[in-house]
Amino acid sequence: MIGIVVVSHSHALANAAIGLAAEMVAADNRPVIAVAAGLDATTFGTDAMAVSEAITTADSPDGVLVLLDLGSAVLSAELALEFVDPDVASHVRLTSAPLVEGLVAAVVTASTGASLAAVAAEAERGLLGKQDHLGGGGGVEAAAVAATDQTVEVVVGNEHGLHARPAARLVGLVNSFDAVVTLTDLDTGRGPIDAGSLSMVATLNAQQGHRLRVGASGRQAAEVLAAIGELAAENFGDEPTAAGQTGSRAAGSLASGSGLDVAIGPAVIAGAGVDLNDYVAGGDEAARLDGAVATVAEELGRLRDASPEHGGIFEAHLALLKDRKPLDEIRAAIAAGTPAPVGWKQTYDDLAKTFEGLDDAYQRERAQDVRAVRDRVLRALTGATVDEAADGGILVVPELDAATAATLAAAKVAGIAVRAAGTTGHGVIVARSRGIPLITGIGDVAVPAGATVAFDARAGSFEVAPDEDAVRRTITERQTERERAIEEADQPATTVDGRTIAVLVNVGSVQDAVEARGADGSGLVRTEVLFGDRRTAPSVDEQAEQFRAIARALQEKPITIRTWDIGGDKPLPFLPQDQEANPFLGERGLRVFRRRPQLLRDQLEAVRRVAAETPVHVMFPMVTTADEVAWALDELGPRPDGLEVGIMVEVPAAALRIDTLAAGLDFVSIGTNDLTQYTTAADRTNTAVAPLADGLDPAVLQLIDHVVRRAGVRVAICGDLASDPQAAVLLAALGVDELSAVGPQVPLVKERLRHADLGQIDTAAVLAARDATQVRGLL
Amino acid sequence: MGVDNFVNWLRDAAGSLHDNAAYLTELDSAIGDADHGANMDRGFRAIVALLDETSFETVDELMKKAGMTLVSKVGGASGPLYGTFFLRFGTALAGADLTPATIGEAFTAGVGGILQRGKAELGDKTMYDAWAPALDAYDAAVAGGADLAGALTAAAEAAAKGRDATVPLVARKGRASYLGERSAGHQDPGATSTTLLLESAARTLP
Structure with a gap:
């Protein structure tokens, strides 16, 4: 395009x-x-x-x-x-x-x-329609019209005739077929005109009730006429549809998993690569390659359309698939006698290696994407089927990419066991937000395909050939616990010793808010995810509408809107950023807008608007200095009553001087994922060091403790740590007021808090522990 | 003669354009969109800020950077036009000795850029109506043995005459062309700022 x-x-x-x-x-x-x-x-x-x-x-x-x-x-x-x-x-x-x-x-x-x-x-030709309507135009040539050999007649049923949007639908449809199509308005005698041209269709000015003769020729003439007949029957897509569909998900495609942290099932081994040994090359390797690429493009397009939330991943895969340079290389290899899969694999292996050799962690991670595209095409070429975790199976993978995590049938797969350690990679976060049971860091343990395996993420155990009865008992217990948690989700999370902790939900879509159970509001609205599938910046109105929808879904409990958190590993299509050698230490979060504040200003306008109608808090991500806080407050300007303002604490410098930064604010919210990686200087996407980036590292907990004692305002946690019921109890004991967890975990976090006696937790010992393992032992 | 002369020119031109910003805008409000003074002032203030924080080793580096600054900061058509002028001017002086002849070639190259960008012809009521006689006068002075000061003074005087001659013309380029006959009777703002630039050069460059 x-x-x-x-x-x-x-x-x-x-x-x-x-x-x-x-x-x-x-x-x-x-x-x-x-x-x-x-x-x-x-x-x-x-x-x-x-x-x-x-x-x-x-x-x-x-x-x-x-x-x-x-x-x-x-x-x-x-x-x-x-x-x-x-x-x-x-x-x-x-x-x-x-x-x-x-x-x-x-x-x-x-x-x-x-x-x-x-x-x-x-x-x-854009002026044609207007010139034709007002007269006196001219000078612009109408598109030439080809002769056609098949025709059908359709009637324009739309109230306003074939106006701009239905015309656009028609043109889009026509151009997706290999055919030449013309339109003639039989009631006015206008035409024939080229139906593949929006300006020409606009000049037709066909009104409601007009009969159109549709002519077509070419390879797909019959198909395109049938499709136009159907489109006309649907009033060219002008049926009154539920408004505001953008951003919502295709129904059913993301049904959620059990939400448990324990699972059992036959092992399904994936990521081992595609076997090329049985492939028989023919004389039409180039054509086979083109066919496979086309099939995969269609597959990826479907996946993209089915999950707007993760659409960007598949868009990126499509771009990799259509990259001309590797394709040219492969075509040259095929011309020299190499079978298509061999050429494809060689080139994409090289490409993956190139990515792996890059300095930039984000770019390195793209190697995963290259391998995913490589294997998709190889499967299409060899006819191999993907090892989808069959009903009730446990997927065992070397690493979990976000695309796999986003597309697994969550309701069918029993669980995912990831060999690599690290609990904050994209794939892991996606899987967890979908409620799929998950364990990471199982290492090189030998797992025969089909063998029964079980894991318990809470206990940190992974077993081949486990005591099935014992596991099933645990599953039943956890299920009961979960059911009870969901039943009592709306009860407040008041601990045994009488403290009530607000438990909120993190949302990246309106659907997240709709599905949330028992949340006391949203502690984190990820605006960059909410509009992440957009190519152009959303307007103030569009943003306000989405914020309202989230607030409505949460019964108008307070929602905390985080301003655009982009940069680092989260670029936005409508705010291009310069390449940075070290994006995590570069222009991220609030920093992005110091030079280009307009997008932020629009967003704050939407926030102020919605805040006048429903309880809203706003917070700024990636703040380091008091100067930045002052700038952000200045940009926010006069605030409506009740609009509370806070910052995220992700940078150790911000945690250490929180008393300076929080003066004049209503709350602070600790983003534990980033705080952890900045404190431990360990990249959460680099499997070699990811275990260092443990949110329960006592150094991280000491910073959280410092913030709680020194902030002087409400302290919330919206990072992954708040979604872990065990960690949640510890955070509450440290004095945190508010926890914001991923949807499926909200009832569990509340349930665990209700059974906790915070006085029994030796926070001094936790803070003095030598490492995260010792902290876990103390909980 | 070296980089410092050109730095002085740019600083002096910035001062002159600042002092005349209201005048230029007034001229532009008669036949244009009333922003020429403000635009030029913004662009040259950005150049001064650049000079304050960066020191330049060579004339071509200096003038190219000044050109890029105008391209990004001026906003109106004079941004790409003067920006291109300085870019070409700088390029022409890369590695060259600074003599009246080479500087004359640089002016010619810069004005060539303005023509390529703006596609103006003599008599269109544009800045070119000041540049064209200025180039001719400069070259004639150099051919007659004048030094840089003499050549630039001749150029500035010719530019001023060209500027004054724009008054009766009907604009055929830019926003003023929408006014048609009504643009006659007003002095062209672009030719005016060009004259200011050349007068500044005559004061400071030699």
């Missing part, structure tokens, strides 16, 4: 134009749209450097179309082409198309996968 750049004097104008165009196409189908507009949010002007950066952001092998307003926008865009890589510049096109109409036409046409030339032509 081509990328699009909007150059304008005005930041507001560019964003509004994009908003208008974006409405036409589903979020997951939009091209990347980058903006270079205004010198800042309010100063009119254009900046050639910013244009060149936007072009680089939107760059795609399919090309980039640049739409611009007037005057310096044109000069700056031309100059920008001198700044970008000549290879990139060679496939960039500056268009004289009108900004608004051209952008709408370009976004719709680009979303169908059309070529740069086709998108540019459509954009340049």
